[in-house]
Amino acid sequence: MTNGDLTTSREPAAAKPDGDGASSAQILVVIEDDPDVQFLIEAIFAMDPRFNVTNVAESAEQALDLPPTSEPGIIVLDHGLAGPLPGLAAAPMLKELAPAAKIIMFTAHAALQARADKEPAIDAFLLKTESEKLLPLAQSLLGLGPPTQT
Amino acid sequence: MKAVLIVEDDPDIQSLIATIFSMDPRFSVAGLAETAEEALALARKTNLEIIVLDDRLAGALTGVEAVPALKEAAPGAKIILFTAHADLRARAVGQPDIDAFLLKTDTGELLPLAQQLTNMLSLL
Numbered sequence: 001m002t003n004g005d006l007t008t009s010r011e012p013a014a015a016k017p018d019g020d021g022a023s024s025a026q027i028l029v030v031i032e033d034d035p036d037v038q039f040l041i042e043a044i045f046a047m048d049p050r051f052n053v054t055n056v057a058e059s060a061e062q063a064l065d066l067p068p069t070s071e072p073g074i075i076v077l078d079h080g081l082a083g084p085l086p087g088l089a090a091a092p093m094l095k096e097l098a099p100a101a102k103i104i105m106f107t108a109h110a111a112l113q114a115r116a117d118k119e120p121a122i123d124a125f126l127l128k129t130e131s132e133k134l135l136p137l138a139q140s141l142l143g144l145g146p147p148t149q150t
Numbered sequence: 151m152k153a154v155l156i157v158e159d160d161p162d163i164q165s166l167i168a169t170i171f172s173m174d175p176r177f178s179v180a181g182l183a184e185t186a187e188e189a190l191a192l193a194r195k196t197n198l199e200i201i202v203l204d205d206r207l208a209g210a211l212t213g214v215e216a217v218p219a220l221k222e223a224a225p226g227a228k229i230i231l232f233t234a235h236a237d238l239r240a241r242a243v244g245q246p247d248i249d250a251f252l253l254k255t256d257t258g259e260l261l262p263l264a265q266q267l268t269n270m271l272s273l274l
Contacts, residue, residue: 040167042258
């Protein structure tokens, strides 16, 4: 990342055909202020080559500076972030920026579930202690089955 | 099944590491510990093959300080020091009981490293 960049861009991976017939990788944006958690989320999605981590942001403001996209994909969104805007408040704006993307609120705070359930921009809520469900949930939200073993 | 012990004080990170190991059905997460002291107790009663060890832990002992005792409790286990602190690499290299050092920024290498340390890569 060069000085002044707002987000960390990942080099796009080559799109690979998958077992469901899709031919392009699904974009993945990770919005998370803890770099250790960022890298672990990326490592989990790296297990499925149909996902391509395109951007990582440590604040909602950084993510909202990304260019709009109509591409489907997944936004993994923490609530407590580095900037003043929390994830829950940023969700509607993120959905406007990427209307075809599914937003997973991925947080340590179980108490947020009721508020997240009432926010239509949030497609799913998952506690960080249930991270084993993260990849299957993302696959399910995009209508993908498990990756084909090669 | 290769039993894995995750020693990490952050429960979110614990869960994420466990998820990474769940991607390979030949591994089984046998325990989670947030202190070195808990890890030692688990290591004494479980036949471990991999210990993923953070340095900064919730108890009195750091991960690096606990390494000799962990190796004594689980001599067959390979210990991966998995930390955010690059400056620990020199100390880890000088500690023969640490089998591998990995920065948390290189998380994508964790599972292949564990596979390599347990001689599983040839089976893939």
